[in-house]
Amino acid sequence: MKNILVMGSGLAGMTAALKLVEEGAAVTLVSPAYSERAQSVMAMGGINAALNTKQENDSVDEHFADTMRGGSDLNDPEAVANLVQRAPEIIRWLEEIGVNFTRDEKGRVDLRNFGGQKKKRTAYAGARTGKQIATAIIAKCRKYEAAGQIKRLTGWRFHSLLIEGQECAGAVLLHENTNELQSLVADAVIMAVGGPNGVFGKTTGSRLNDGYAAGMLLEQGVEFSNLEMIQYHPTTVHTPSKRMLITEAARGVGGRLYVIREGQPWYFMEEWFPGYGALMPRDVVSQSIYKVCNEMKLGINGSQEVYLDVSHLSPEIIDVQLDEVVSICSKFLNVNPYKEPIPVAPGIHYFMGGIKTDKDHTTNLARLFAAGECSAQYHGANRLGGNSLLGAICGGWVAAESSLLVGPMDKAAAEKIGEQQLETANQELQHWEKRANTSIKGYVQIKQELSELMYGAMGIYRKERQLLEAKKRLEEMNNDTAESWYHHHFYEYKTLSANILLARGMVESALARKESRGAHQRIDYSEKNDTQFKKSTNAVFLNNSICIEFN
Amino acid sequence: MSIRINIKRQENGAKEAYWQSFEYSGELHVSIGTLINNLNSEMLEKDEGERPIRFDCSCEQGLCGACAMVVNEKPVLSCQLFCDDLVQENNEITIHPLSKFPVISDLAVDRSQMFEVMKDMKLWLEEPAKVRTANLTLQYEVSQCLMCGSCLEVCPNYSLGELFTGMSSAMSMTNLTLLSEDKAYKKQYTQRVYDGCSKSLACQEVCPMDIPIVEAISKMNRVSVWGMWNMFTKLR
Numbered sequence: 014m015k016n017i018l019v020m021g022s023g024l025a026g027m028t029a030a031l032k033l034v035e036e037g038a039a040v041t042l043v044s045p046a047y048s049e050r051a052q053s054v055m056a057m058g059g060i061n062a063a064l065n066t067k068q069e070n071d072s073v074d075e076h077f078a079d080t081m082r083g084g085s086d087l088n089d090p091e092a093v094a095n096l097v098q099r100a101p102e103i104i105r106w107l108e109e110i111g112v113n114f115t116r117d118e119k120g121r122v123d124l125r126n127f128g129g130q131k132k133k134r135t136a137y138a139g140a141r142t143g144k145q146i147a148t149a150i151i152a153k154c155r156k157y158e159a160a161g162q163i164k165r166l167t168g169w170r171f172h173s174l175l176i177e178g179q180e181c182a183g184a185v186l187l188h189e190n191t192n193e194l195q196s197l198v199a200d201a202v203i204m205a206v207g208g209p210n211g212v213f214g215k216t217t218g219s220r221l222n223d224g225y226a227a228g229m230l231l232e233q234g235v236e237f238s239n240l241e242m243i244q245y246h247p248t249t250v251h252t253p254s255k256r257m258l259i260t261e262a263a264r265g266v267g268g269r270l271y272v273i274r275e276g277q278p279w280y281f282m283e284e285w286f287p288g289y290g291a292l293m294p295r296d297v298v299s300q301s302i303y304k305v306c307n308e309m310k311l312g313i314n315g316s317q318e319v320y321l322d323v324s325h326l327s328p329e330i331i332d333v334q335l336d337e338v339v340s341i342c343s344k345f346l347n348v349n350p351y352k353e354p355i356p357v358a359p360g361i362h363y364f365m366g367g368i369k370t371d372k373d374h375t376t377n378l379a380r381l382f383a384a385g386e387c388s389a390q391y392h393g394a395n396r397l398g399g400n401s402l403l404g405a406i407c408g409g410w411v412a413a414e415s416s417l418l419v420g421p422m423d424k425a426a427a428e429k430i431g432e433q434q435l436e437t438a439n440q441e442l443q444h445w446e447k448r449a450n451t452s453i454k455g456y457v458q459i460k461q462e463l464s465e466l467m468y469g470a471m472g473i474y475r476k477e478r479q480l481l482e483a484k485k486r487l488e489e490m491n492n493d494t495a496e497s498w499y500h501h502h503f504y505e506y507k508t509l510s511a512n513i514l515l516a517r518g519m520v521e522s523a524l525a526r527k528e529s530r531g532a533h534q535r536i537d538y539s540e541k542n543d544t545q546f547k548k549s550t551n552a553v554f555l556n557n558s559i560c561i562e563f564n
Numbered sequence: 565m566s567i568r569i570n571i572k573r574q575e576n577g578a579k580e581a582y583w584q585s586f587e588y589s590g591e592l593h594v595s596i597g598t599l600i601n602n603l604n605s606e607m608l609e610k611d612e613g614e615r616p617i618r619f620d621c622s623c624e625q626g627l628c629g630a631c632a633m634v635v636n637e638k639p640v641l642s643c644q645l646f647c648d649d650l651v652q653e654n655n656e657i658t659i660h661p662l663s664k665f666p667v668i669s670d671l672a673v674d675r676s677q678m679f680e681v682m683k684d685m686k687l688w689l690e691e692p693a694k695v696r697t698a699n700l701t702l703q704y705e706v707s708q709c710l711m712c713g714s715c716l717e718v719c720p721n722y723s724l725g726e727l728f729t730g731m732s733s734a735m736s737m738t739n740l741t742l743l744s745e746d747k748a749y750k751k752q753y754t755q756r757v758y759d760g761c762s763k764s765l766a767c768q769e770v771c772p773m774d775i776p777i778v779e780a781i782s783k784m785n786r787v788s789v790w791g792m793w794n795m796f797t798k799l800r
Contacts, residue, residue: 047679049711050622050630111693111743113704120697139704144627148707149693152736156688167676190576190668219622253591254598254624254643341625344644457608501616 014039017416018184018197020171020226021205023051024143024402025385027150028409029203029416034162036417041197043166043186045221048151052207052219052386053405056143057260057337058127059135060107060406061399062100066121071132073097080400083129083294084365084393085531085541087239087549092372092390096400096407103406104136111149114138125334126265127398129294135265135399140337143402170504171206171226172438174233174381175430181381182427185438192503194438196431198424201380201416204230205409208364208386212512212519213471214464216361217249217258225504227387228511230368231518231554236377238389238549239366240515241523241533244396245473247298248321249360252345256360259321259338261398264291266330268323270298271354272311278320281305296395296532299359303473306358313356320354359473363401365392365532366522369551374412382416384408389549394531445503455497459490460509467516471523476536480524487517517559522550525561565589567651569603571617572660574667581667592651596642596659597621597631600671619671626772629710632717633671634660639714641772642671662717664724675713681729685752687736693743703742706780708773709735715767715777721760728760731767731777738780741787753784 015038019026022044030040044051065071076097081088104122108114115137117123124133138145157163172185175196183198209224210216231237247270248259264270270291271278282301283290291298302319306312312319323331323338328351331339335350342348348355368383370376370390376383385405392400470483491513499506528542529535548563566589574581590602597619604616620630624643631642636650636658650657665673715731716722722730734757737749761781768777 046620046622046630047675047711050620050628052623055623055625055627108695109692111689111703111739113700113707116695116697116700120695141627141708145704145707148709148739152688152740155683156686159683159686190672219628220624221622253594254601257625344646453608454611457605457611500613 015200015417015419016041016198017413018043018199018202019205020044020184020202021051021207021385021387022048022165022167023053023205023207023385023405024147024150025405025409025412026203026205027154028406029205029384029413030163031150031153031157032410032413033417034157036413038417040157040163041166041199042154042163043169043171045168045170045189047167048147048154050219050221051147052222053402054141054144054147055219055258056402057140057258058262058265059125059137059142059399060104060146060402061127061130061134061397062104062136062403063097063132063134064101064104064122064124064136066117067124067133069132071134073100075132076100076130076134079130080391080397081393083395083397085395086393086547087242087531088393089372089390095372095411096391096403099407099410100403103403107146107149110153112138112146114145125262126292128261128264128292128298129289129397131289137262140260140262140334146402171204171229173229173434174202174235174378175427175434176233176378177423177426177430180379180422182422182430185431185434187438187504189504192442194435194442196435198427198431200422201382201419203412203416204368204381204383204387205385205412206387208367209512209515210361211508212463212516213361213467215255217246217256218362222386223508223512224515225508225511227367228513228515231552232511232514234378234554235381236369237367237518237552238369239394239522240519240552241471241526241550242365242394242531243361243471243519244295244363244365244532245299245359246362247295247302247359248357249362250341250346250355250357257341257345258360258362259341259355259357260335261295263321263323263335263338266323266334267326268321269325270302270319270321272305272313272319274311279311294395294397295362299473300534302359316358318356318358321357322354323350324352324354363396365389365394365396366519366550369549372411373415374408375415380416380419380422382412384412394533442503445500445506448498448500453497453499453501455493456499456506456509459493459497463490463512463516467519470520474534474536475523477524480520483520484517484524487513487520491517514554518552518554521559521561522552525563526550565592565655567592567647568656569599570656570658571670573617573670575615576669577666592648594647596633596635596640596645596647596657597624598643599647600642617671618669627710629712629772632662632712632714632772634662634717639717639770641712641714644772662713664716664722665713673713675711677724678711678713678716678732682733682736685729685733685737685756686748687733687740687752689740689744690746691744694745696742699742702776702780702783703739705775706735706738708775710773712772714770714772718766718770720764720766721762726760727756729756731757731781733757734781734784735775735777738784741784750784750787757781758785
């Protein structure tokens with residue numbers, strides 16, 4: 014029987030675990046918190062599948078074309094072909110396991126419009142699709158947990174990968190509360206740890222997705238692709254704790270974007286993009302808001318914000334499909350969306366780039382697979398709304414299937430590496446414990462500076478000079494971390510240097526891509542350049558520096 | 565304006581608990597979660613070696629249930645309750661961890677038992693779900709349960725490790741019963757919820773998702789009556 018280690022218990026991790034046990038493997042499912050806390054539950058809008066139930070002649074081919082166009086052709090076409098092909102099957106499976114999808118008048122799974130797609134293709138469960146899907150999948154996993162086929166390790170973090178020769182042999186895990194370390198040997202490891210929100214600080218996502226694992230994997234030689242592709246969701250709101258998302262469904266059901274020009278509302282998206290209007294792909298909407306606020310200086314009171322208006326919609330639609338929007342607006346903004354427009358601005362929402370995988374979700378290391386937001390294959394330079402839940406579930410399935418194909422491993426060699434690496438990790442922990450009284454000033458400042466630096470250099474529009482400055486500063490910061498100490502929390506302490514390394518990967522990728530494509534817009538290279546750059550950036554950490562290639 | 569924040573602290577399960585008070589004069593239209601983050605930032609800024617306040621946190625917008633704690637004697641999600649709403653009458657806010665679970669550190673508690681009992685009760689579907697559109701709304705509502713533990717905090721009948729498992733498990737049982745024709749969940753419900761529930765309905769008041777708990781359990785009770793009625797007709 015194969016032993017597979019799955020890191021992360023959001024939708025990608027759980028679907029991988031389910032597929033694995035159904036095929037007879039034993040799974041260890043590791044996560045810092047229960048699946049109810051995973052970022053997946055925050056996905057509100059929906060999940061795409063060309064079910065073609067709306068008399069619009071939708072097809073898998075059109076879903077493919079929209080996804081590729083949305084991603085400016087950086088997506089892996091083979092992977093996307095598989096994604097859209099499996100989408101209807103995924104919806105059927107979710108229905109079968111008890112996801113409470115919203116139904117149409119005939120009792121079928123209802124579909125609605127989402128950005129970058131003219132056809133109604135987005136299935137949804139009220140205003141909380143991710144949560145409803147998670148509830149059903151959690152119950153399904155519970156059966157195998159009770160039978161001992163899925164072993165959950167909750168409260169544990171990824172520490173490092175066990176690498177034997179050119180193969181992954183398992184991982185070292187760290188318990189966040191007790192600082193206990195353990196090494197686990199496995200036939201294969203599937204990373205499903207989510208996006209690296211921690212590199213930027215405030216994003217729309219979960220605080221648990223801190224980016225440590227990605228930084229550590231980069232340090233250990235795992236290749237990353239398209240790290241510069243970071244999605245700014247066009248409609249987010251500022252709160253003291255974080256950026257909060259106003260779901261794309263608000264525009265899907267007819268919400269409009271405007272600013273005041275010469276005393277009148279000006280619906281700039283509708284004027285610039287007749288047809289799609291405010292439902293253009295997210296990168297285009299964010300860039301348009303940037304232009305309106307910065308080049309035309311028409312942002313609300315000179316700010317970076319524009320109005321999102323749903324007040325013309327019927328109260329029933331707002332009640333049923335946008336209840337989360339109402340709740341955010343009334344609680345955090347003191348805005349009543351039934352009557353007033355919502356001031357919104359673009360904010361970081363999704364990382365299209367990540368661990369480089371192919372259509373089978375294999376990485377550059379044998380026996381290591383990746384799925385969900387931490388990996389890159391489906392979304393290219395920009396992700397379509399409704400494709401992330403789909404990508405997480407499809408990715409979980411495919412990674413599971415691929416991981417079952419690995420051959421027998423040299424268990425003795427793997428155990429030996431495990432022991433050695435555990436010993437090194439324990440030494441590092443002891444070293445940290447001994448330095449308990451050193452000042453933490455540097456740590457707090459570096460963390461703050463990292464967030465500001467990344468938001469500055471990796472904004473909606475990027476320029477060479479700023480990127481070069483960020484690159485230089487990140488290298489200095491990397492040296493400074495050796496002197497800065499955080500004695501309150503070993504894991505958080507370790508996160509800082511991992512975040513800085515990943516940040517370097519992002520900045521270097523952005524520097525290398527001297528063109529504008531999808532979520533990556535360069536002021537100094539404002540055109541798309543297919544001859545040179547219709548390829549993925551590939552970042553590797555070699556001899557203490559980041560090397561970028563295109564392939 | 566300066567307000568006083570009292571927080572019950574405990575380094576870990578093996579150490580003694582103690583109360584610590586903080587004076588806070590920062591922004592007041594912030595959630596309790598942000599308030600704690602601000603207190604921690606001030607602490608780290610001073611760099612006097614004081615231990616930051618630990619609490620669980622993930623989504624920071626009321627969707628994940630991680631940050632449930634007791635604020636002014638009421639269980640809440642700390643990201644959903646605002647300081648300015650609390651200090652209108654009294655310039656003091658008192659925070660302690662959920663009291664029915666073992667403390668991990670400060671405001672972070674070990675809720676694993678809530679999850680474990682659901683395995684014991686076999687709360688999963690054995691057959692493909694049956695879609696009955698009439699049930700959809702209630703299924704949706706009960707599926708919103710965050711497993712935060714707020715309902716158990718105020719429940720006069722719940723204590724850790726006892727037979728009665730409370731409303732977090734009852735919400736799952738309701739969903740599964742509505743999605744299937746399986747009687748097994750109903751049986752678990754009778755033994756582990758119905759028999760132990762004194763119907764104080766305090767849970768309904770505190771549920772952060774406003775799940776219609778009363779509606780859910782009366783539906784479960786009705787299903788049981790129907791079950792008996794069917795049995796009688798068969799016997800006749």
